Amino acid sequence: MKVFKFGGASLKNAKGVRNVTAIIQSYKAPLLVVVSAMGKTTNALEQIIQLSFYNKDATAEVNALLRYHHDILKELFPSDHEAFSSVEKIFVELGHALQKDTDFDEYYDEMVAKGELISSVIVHHFLQAQNIPSHWLDARTCIATDDSFREGKVDWGLTSNKIQPLRTILRDQVIITQGFIGQTANAQTTTLGREGSDYSAAIFASTLDAESLTIWKDVPGVMNADPKRLPAAIVFDELPFKEAAEMTYYGASVIHPKTIKPLANKGIPLHVKNFDDPSLKGTVIHECTVDDLPPLIVFKDNQCLISCKVTDYTFISEEQLSLIFHALTQLGLRVNVMQNSAITFSFCLDFRENKVMALIHQLQQHFEVYYNTGLTLITIKNYDEASFDTYRKHKGVLLEQSSRSTLQVLIKP
Template sequence: MKVFKFGGASVKDAEGVKNVVRIIQSHSDEPLLVVVSAMGKTTNALEVLLQLSVEHQSYAEKINELYEYHLQIVKGLFEDIHHEVHFFLAQRFQSLTRALQKARRQEYNQVYDEVVAHGELISSGIVQAYLAQQGAASRWVDARSYISTNNLHREAQINWPLTSSRINRDLAPILEGEIVITQGFIGKSSDGHTTTLGREGSDFSAAIFAASLNAASVTIWKDVPGVLNADPKRLASTVLYPELSYYDAAEMTYFGASVIHPKTIKPLANQQIPLLVRSFKHPDEPGTRIHQSQVVPPAPAIIFKQDQTLITFNIRDFSFITERNMSSIFYLLDLMHIKINVMQNSAISVSICIDGNTSKNEALINSLSSEYDIRFNTGLSLLTIKNYTEETIAEMSRDKEILLEQRTRHTYQIVVRS
């Protein structure tokens, strides 16, 4: 069997949904599980709704806009105005309204997960309904019934034994006769609350289902021809990688390449399940194959990561940085769930580059301000060149104000002012 994942760009309108269904039908001769993301920029819209609710502002206009957006997609797919998908859509928006109404009374991250999960629940329901209308035997399932997590909202960790057991027990028999349509990004904690796996986590969901079902492959359908060596929105000239090793793909995602979610590679590499990245705009093209190999990428990977914060912790008495100093900093980073993107130390200071989460970063600085003199810069960019050449370094660092620079055997990184 195979697992497909379709992102928001592929289902942003009625024509997109029709194209997705055509792709699914062209592969319906074998068992297939399909993971669907929220439509277009729905997750962003849901975040706005939640913020308005928390701030005691009216969200009526915004929720009506989001409902109309989905309704227009439904109207473009179903001629029958009495089709049950209309009832399904109304139900989901009623559920969304209830979640927003109680947002002010719940812990923010918990209600965040409950609210934003509606995007995937709605989109997958519409896709399955249209697939069924086209005559394909298919079934909509709620991913929360299968993906079991802890209660770390917005970045939930998978309970792998329970998740794999549920998926194998329930979904494997269904896949023998029906295409399964489900959601990315969401799960459920042991206490019954909706959780999410991290922003853009639908790729990871596909990997979870694939690893649990021992799938032959996972295909992520994107609006790009495959994995490119750079973001085509930033660089005019890019190179398509026909294939990549799990190792190179994992490092690229860690450094910030957005084409694949960082957690996707590990469960697939552990079971030697190939990951294909292909274009939904040109579904006959092969794209990129990520698998166990020693292939050397044909061009350096150039990765930009925006909205970075550089923090430097200086020892006050000019004694040297010790393992004890490092331990105290790392303890708080772990406690606050802050990931280091680059780290560098000198005799009397430690510098870290982290994502620009204002509230977390301020808490970190406040917690350590009694021990260190702290300097920080915000609104920076991190540039990573993997498998660099001197020519690439010279080209990409030209005319940039560099605040931190680091080079290893295969990777070059600089933190610069944006």
């Protein structure tokens, strides 16, 4: 069997749903299909969450999101089709969930999961309308996590046990399920991290011993840079698992960082293909050796630089570093790059406002703390002389760090 994953860009409109259906129909092997929320639905839900959590009216935004999905439904189904009521039911659940009084991250996961649920319901009903046997699966009944909301940690043993019965269903039906979401032992919805649908697909592929996982994107394959930023970017025909894992660690958005490990452990190849032109070769990530890879350039926006300065004229010590990393661990924050001088320790991380401000508050009890937001971290892996010189001289560099094969610069755009 094979696992496919389709992202939001491939499902942004009715034409996209038809195209996804055509791709599914063209493959005869048993298929489990993981889908993301349609188009920019996750962004819209995040706006709704921000408004509602802070007691602001989100009615207009909810109605706009409902209209967006209804417009897609109207192009795909007759007006009396059950897909309409199925989607409306999820929006009713969204309305009820908006009234809950709970922790922000728990609130976020409960709300934002609705995007994937809506998308999967629409695709499932359209497959059935095309006489393709389809089974809709709530991924939360299979993906078991702890209660680390927004970054749920998967219980692999329990998850594998829950997934095994799907083998029987796959004999004669395509399974349509959601990426990104899981569930705690107390039936609370969790998410696996932003853009976590790739990881969901890898979990299903690994536990079902799939022949392969294919991620369908709006690019021709894995590229050495974002073509929207660097139009001369090239496509890799193949990449070793190790190289791809490092790319994702540095923030390459084409694949979620946690996707590679479960596939590499089982030797399951990962294909990255273009949904607009499935005939393109794409990129295969597997166990291989590729010589003379070109520089890989990754841009990571929405970064925050925090500098902790000692206040008593001592030097930065292991004890002080321990305080900083303990606070980071408590808040579930990950450092992207770090650097220290005699009296200052600086580090860069994704700016998740509520958590980062809580971190700064904690650190201010021990250090003089300075911070900058709105930054971009640029990583050049496998740099050559030309790329090294170009990015070291980039305008607005606040922090620079290099090793034998990797250069990182943090800039103020």
